Every structure is written in structure tokens, then in C-alpha cells.
Amino acid sequence: MDILATGQELIANLGLGFSTAALPINLGFCFVGVLLGTLIGVLPGIGPTATIAMLLPITFNFEPATSLIMLAGIYYGAQYGGSTTAILINLPGESSSAVTAIDGYQMAKQGRAGPALATAALGSFFAGSVATVLIALFAPPLTEVALKFGPAEYFSLMMLGLVASVALASGSVLKALAMVVLGLLLGLVGSDVNTGAQRFTMGFLELADGLNFVAVAVGVFGIAEILRNLENETDREVMVKKVTNLWPSKEDFKAMVAPVLRGTALGSVLGILPGGGAVLSSFAAYTVEKRISKTPERFGKGAIEGVAAPESANNAGAQTSFIPMLTLGIPANPVMALMIGAMIIQGIQPGPNVASEKPELFWGLIASMWVGNLMLVLLNLPLIGLWVRLLTVPYTMLFPAILAFCAIGVYSVNSNAFDLFAVAAFGLLGYVLVKLECEPAPLLLGFVLGPMLEENLRRAMTISRGDPSVFVTRPLSATLLVLAVLVLVVTFLPSVRAKRDEVFQEDA
Amino acid sequence: MMQVNTRDAAAGGIFIAIAAAFALGTMDLTIGTALRMGPGYFPLLLAGVLGLLGVIILLKSFGRPSVEIGTVPWRGAALILISPIVFGLTIRWLGLAPSVALVVAISAFASRRSTVKLAVALTLALTLFCVIVFQRWLGLPIPVFNGPFAPLNPYFDMAYAPFGAAFSAIGSALAGVVAALRGLFGA
Structure with a gap:
């Protein structure tokens, strides 16, 4: 009975979602989003984070649902595009498709580029569909739980999220921790919500509302990325044989069913984790396939499982990482942090209330993901030739365009010249820190969570009359904190650290 | 040591x-x-x-082996970091087109592979593209030309008029197709 009611509700919700997603304007911008995403995924040197950061201001003129649908399209479109170049020319456009390049490129060299691309597309589509249903199923109950959260629980949950982002960053744990704290501090710049006191504004009126989120993101991700690419400019020799016979054989289909299922399952779970998402999912899926395979020696020599599993996993992970963002208002990765930024600028307070107050936005976004995935399958396979040709555009011509878009984008947020100086400053800081092997992702998460963390800490302490034990006496809060401590301890364990280094070594 | x-x-x-x-x-x-x-x-x-x-x-x-920092593209970095600052300083004063042109022209020389010819071509193409997309289509509230360049605005409007008409014709045609499709499928 209960299940029946839930089922009916689910169908009603998805119905609302699809009717929102099917609005011409939403369909149109979903298409623009996945197209742009694929484009960006194909081009190495611009990631989805930087792209979303620079396109964010353009979407402010749209309805909130339309803008989020387009931004989401960019994100999962980039996963598709990244795998295309990984397979065809051994050049992963995104870090999440780095493992796909291992076996995908070998398949291409053996003249099986077509089946490899089709496997990636079909696996991704299947994973995307499953993940869409999972979000629809799990988001509402999670929202219910989240509504019971007090300030103490929110604080502990954010701590867990921040710690997880540290654990999953590559390189030194200590530096990642420092980056989180630095991000938190930068997030506090501006007027104090409770007292109106100006904090760290150095007398700049422009800083009263805090540092511009878009300026920080564009600086730390966009500008720093350009500078890194300028370090060694190399020609991209693109030599691609014509892709013939796209369709995988019967044996291929048989071989890819199980990896696709496993990849989808693994990716869905890892995507929900704070700090998780597409990159971790694809690495984990590849490792699992290699380990359980009866013929592990085939991996690295063109095994179709090595394409099917990570491609399914990264798409599933990219999508389920929306769950914590949509239900709790807490970002699992930098892209989700940007989505939260977009919601706040649109005047929507991210969190459990979004589903009840803006059902058409909530369900429309979820439904649009499935629509977008369908578009990607239909779009990508016929357009492979075009994507490959795009790769021949030299970087020399690319980055002035990126810079121009960034500058216009940042300026249009507040019509404020100060924000552009901030871009330059954060570009410099970002580049220096990357040079010193400090990951920028934890910094951005900290920046978004800083004000929320402080607000909840203050509220929790006021409610408990200044007794800090409130964080450990409330069971849910205590559980979350214990988890956070466990994650941190495990990350510092020598054996785990060695393993972690190994995983991220493959990334390089 | x-x-x-x-x-x-x-x-x-x-x-x-x-x-x-x-x-x-x-x-x-x-x-x-x-x-x-x-x-x-x-x-x-x-x-x-x-x-x-x-x-x-x-x-x-301390006590750990030193590592290479790697090359730093000094000239490129300086040009890339200067360009958003120049944009911020000029956007209100000169308008969108000159500011974008400055950003592209400055940053184009950040690459060691850039040539004057390429930089000029890029500047022209990207400025035109940005003005049309951001100012005309997306309605960015910044004048195309401002300050000393303001007299150029009418010329730009005149040059753009036929294209603007063409774009809006395409737009309404597309909207018509969408409406027809919706009617067909009864959505």
C-alpha cells in the first residue's frame, strides 16, 4: 500500500518534471548546455568547472529552472565529450575520462573505435537513466530527513563534507586541509550576518557583500588553468582514421552488460559521497573490473570492459552528486558548489525546502537530466567527426576567447570593476598554489560552505547555551562527526595513503 | 647541507x-x-x-628532497593577469567593444606561438562575436561604444540592422516550427 502510494507520487512528480523539462525554452537550453558541455569536454584545457563559472552570469537572465537545466547539461555533457577524445586520440578531455583512454585508445588502434565510442555512449546513457530514477527515488525521503536537521546536524554534516573533499583530493592531505580552511576564511569576508560588522574588507565597499563567488571560481579555476597550459604549449597532432562500423558486435554487447551494471552501481554510490563525483567513480570502476576479471591481462590492450565500466560510472556519479546538493544544499564537488552559487544568485535558498517550495524546478531539473542524456546519445555519435575537427583548433586561439568570456561574465554579475581585479588576484593565487601542489577544489568548497558553517555553529552554540557538547550528544550529529573523524584518520593511515597516491598517480 | x-x-x-x-x-x-x-x-x-x-x-x-618547480611562463602570466584588470578599468569608460578588443589583443600575445596577424584576426573576430552574442542577444546592459568612442554607436547600429532583422526572422521561424510541433503532438 505504502509502496503503491510512493509509486504514484513518484510518477506524479516525474510527470511534473517532464512537463517542465519539455517546455521549449528548457528543451532548447538543455540542448545548448549539452552541446556546450560536449564541446568543452572535447577540448583539453578547459574543464567543466571553469566553463560553468564563466557561463554562470549569462544564465541569470533566465528562469531559475532553465538556468540550472543548462548548467547541469554542461556538466554531464562534458563527461561525454571527454570520453570521445580519450578514445580517439588518447587525450582525455576531462580527468574523469582518463581511465577510458587506457583501453579505449587501444580499441581505436585496433580499428574498433566505433564500438568503443558506442559502448561509452550507450553505457553512459544507461547509467544516466538509472541515476535519474535513483535521484527521483531517494531525493524526497532524504529531504524529509534533512528537514529534521538542526544547526548542530548541519554543522556536523558540513564538516563531514569538507573532510571528505580533503580525503579525495590528490596530493598532500595537510595541504588539502589548509586549502579548505583558507576557503572557509575567504568565504567569511564581508559583512557579518549577525552584527553587520565589516570583516576583512580593508575598507573596500565592494567587499561588503563578500567576495564575488564567480570571480573567485573563474580566477582559481579558469585563469590558473590557462596559465598552466601556457607552461608547455605543444602542437596537437590529430590523426584520426575514419570511424567505420559504429555498432558493437553481439559478443561486445555480451561482454559489456555486466561492467555497465557494476559501473552504474558503483558510480551511483560514489557520486553521493561528499567530495565524490565523476572522477573517483571512473577510477574505482576501472580498478574493480580489472580485479574481478578472469583475464586481467587484457586490460590496457583494448578490453571493452575497461571502457564500459568507467564510462557508466562517471556518468552515474556525475548525476547522483546532485542528490546532496538538491536535498541538503551541500555541494559534493566544485561543480555542485557552482550550482549552489547559481541558486543563491537566483534568490533560491538551497536545501531541503527546494523540493516542496519549487517542485517544478526540482523535478524539472531531474527530468531534464534524462532528456539531456538522450540528446547526448543522439547528438554525439553522428557528430564525432565534428568534435575531432574541433581538436585541431590551436590553444593559442582558444584562450583569448576564454578570457574575454570570463571578463564579460564576471563583470555582468555586479557591473563591478572590482570583481575583475579579484579575478586577477585569485588567478595569481590559484596558479601559485597549484604550482605548490595545492588542490583548488577543497578551497572552493570551503568558500561556499564558510558562511553556512559559521551560521550553524553560532546557532547551535546559542541554542545549547554555549555548551559545545551539543555536537556529540545529539545522535545524528555525533554519527556524522564520528564519520568525519574516521575519514580523516583513515586518510592519514600509511597504507591508505600509499593506495591513494597510486590511484592519483594514474591520473597524471 | x-x-x-x-x-x-x-x-x-x-x-x-x-x-x-x-x-x-x-x-x-x-x-x-x-x-x-x-x-x-x-x-x-x-x-x-x-x-x-x-x-x-x-x-x-625540512629534510625532504627538493623538487623542480617547473617552468613559469612569466611573460604569458603577466599578460593574462593584466587583461582582466584592463577590462575592469575600461569597460565603463570605453564600452564593451573596445574593452573586449583590449582583453583579446593583450592576452593573444601571452602565447609564444602568437603572431601579430593572428592577434589582429582574433581581436576582430572575437570582439564582433562577443558584442553580438552578449550585448545584442543576451541583452547585456553595456553600451557597445562609450566615452570617446560613443559617436561610433549609430554606425554599429546601422551595420547590425540587417543582421538583426535576419536573426529575429530565423528566431520567429524556429518558434513557429516549435509551436507547430507542439500542436501536432498535442503537448
């Missing part, structure tokens, strides 16, 4: 310096108590943690 991992030492040093700056910034803020936290409480706490992490990172860098 003792080895120092310069990369870690520098990172530690930077974190310590930033922590100190933030701690200094809390000097004129009320710290408050755990019960009634002032605006300075949480930042001071965080600055303390950041400083501590910085010290640990710095101390751990």
Missing part, C-alpha cells in the same frame, strides 16, 4: 602569512564567547588552524 623541499616550505610559508593576515584582521572585531560568538570568533579560530597547518607543512618540508 640539509635538504629542504622548497615547494612545501613555500606552501607552508604562504599559509602562515595568510593566517597571520586574517588574524590581524580580527583585531578590531569583537571576539565574544562560545555562547555569544562575535564576528571575530570563527575567523580567529580558523586563522589559528590555518597557521598551525602552515607550521606543520613548513616543518615537514
